[in-house]
Amino acid sequence: MRWFKPNLRSSIYGLLGNPLPPSDSMLESGAEDIREAMLKLLGDAGPKHFPQITRRIRYASDVQSLWYLRGDLMASLAAMHGESAARKQVASVTAMFRGLLPNGLDSRPSRLEG
Numbered sequence: 001m002r003w004f005k006p007n008l009r010s011s012i013y014g015l016l017g018n019p020l021p022p023s024d025s026m027l028e029s030g031a032e033d034i035r036e037a038m039l040k041l042l043g044d045a046g047p048k049h050f051p052q053i054t055r056r057i058r059y060a061s062d063v064q065s066l067w068y069l070r071g072d073l074m075a076s077l078a079a080m081h082g083e084s085a086a087r088k089q090v091a092s093v094t095a096m097f098r099g100l101l102p103n104g105l106d107s108r109p110s111r112l113e114g
């Protein structure tokens with residue numbers, strides 16, 4: 001005899017460990033806000049000096065795609081403004097992802113942020 005039936009186990013796990021995923025409309029509006037913020041950070045120099053990155057950000061399909069483009073954004077901002085300024089700018093965009101990503105894609109704390 002099994003002590004926990006699958007339905008009971010999954011419902012208890014859902015109550016304790018897994019918050020509800022964000023709705024589709026929340027993901028869409030969050031993705032657009034993040035996309036606009038990323039493009040704003042690149043500014044007018046983005047399309048001229050970094051056309052591929054600008055294009056990839058503009059046509060990214062979802063929040064996860066934008067999450068993975070943060071590294072490219074960081075590299076282009078570092079080339080324009082220096083690494084410390086780029087780190088601060090990307091940190092502001094990273095905060096916008098809170099609550100929109102699966103738990104496994106959240107950023108880890110870094111010793112460099114101190």
